[in-house]
């Protein structure tokens with residue numbers, strides 16, 4: 001119980017505090033009726049920093065909202081109809097928009113195999129967000145994150161409202177997994193394991209930096225590396241055709257949203273890993289990269305450098321950068337070639 005509380009070091013611990021009137025925060029979930037969307041909505045309802053919870057999906061958002069709204073916390077919950085005006089109303093005035101809308105993997109698929117379906121879903125939701133919530137923090141969960149984040153950026157650029165500090169690919173699950181897997185090996189509490197994971201969010205683009213942890217001996221542990229890079233596949237296989245990680249992802253998404261709200265409300269030193277528009281490898285033509293990012297009232301305040309790494313980790317990073325470049329270019333090209341309908 002206590003370990004679980006500490007592991008979810010955001011929402012549960014902050015229940016002791018209540019949001020003040022000045023800290024009204026509308027949080028919108030697009031894809032709220034899905035495997036991730038439902039438990040994510042539940043966790044956001046439990047978070048006192050969220051004062052207005054807006055749920056949108058192409059199906060059943062009003063039903064999920066009715067259910068979640070009975071939970072006895074103060075926030076208002078609204079479910080919106082799957083219409084353009086419903087989507088616009090869900091987004092209007094949002095401070096944080098989480099996007100888990102899209103299809104999940106089945107066994108044998110890579111995240112990139114989801115591109116054809118999810119690219120247009122994310123593009124169209126991004127258009128709606130650019131129109132109705134241009135200043136919101138946009139948290140992209142839909143896969144492939146390495147490509148869907150650049151898609152959102154391109155849509156916002158075309159709409160003339162792109163703010164690189166407010167667009168985030170949610171890679172929190174990679175560090176959640178890494179700390180858990182390390183704790184299983186070391187017999188430690190995962191809350192004490194801070195494992196930095198950089199790069200992107202699929203296969204070899206996920207690069208854990210054990211040399212920077214308190215267990216540099218884990219750098220050569222091939223089984224652990226495989227679990228961190230392919231942890232998503234473990235869940236896809238175990239669910240056997242019924243989807244991918246939903247519950248752990250909901251926790252990871254809620255943690256990231258909580259960190260953003262905390263930082264927006266003035267808490268200093270809030271650092272999360274996330275896939276952002278990043279200067280770190282722009283000289284190699286790589287516009288987005290996941291690393292530790294300090295959050296603040298303006299979103300991504302400071303992108304922390306990768307720092308000193310082991311030679312073996314450098315080899316992993318080189319493989320990551322080569323894949324990442326292609327994934328990003330694919331997202332950018334998609335929007336150029338498929339601009340979609342005007343709203």
Ligand SMILES: NC(=O)C1=CN([C@@H]2O[C@H](COP(=O)(O)OP(=O)(O)OC[C@H]3O[C@@H](n4cnc5c(N)ncnc54)[C@H](O)[C@@H]3O)[C@@H](O)[C@H]2O)C=CC1
Pocket residue numbers: 030031032033034035036037056057058059100101102103104105114118121125140141142143144145170171172173174201243244245246249
């Ligand atoms: N970033 C990460 O670490 C992770 C990302 N994911 C990704 O999250 C996405 C969602 O996964 P699940 O929730 O398991 O899938 P799901 O199929 O259970 O739910 C997706 C929801 O999106 C809705 N949806 C589809 N098109 C929509 C649209 N145009 N507007 C609004 N809602 C729409 C569906 O109706 C459905 O309720 C997948 O792409 C999955 O790969 C999953 C786990 C971790």
Ligand SMILES: O=C([O-])CC(=O)C(=O)O
Pocket residue numbers: 104105111143173231232233235236244245
């Ligand atoms: O593996 C998947 O398809 C879902 C995902 O991104 C993860 O669990 O990390």
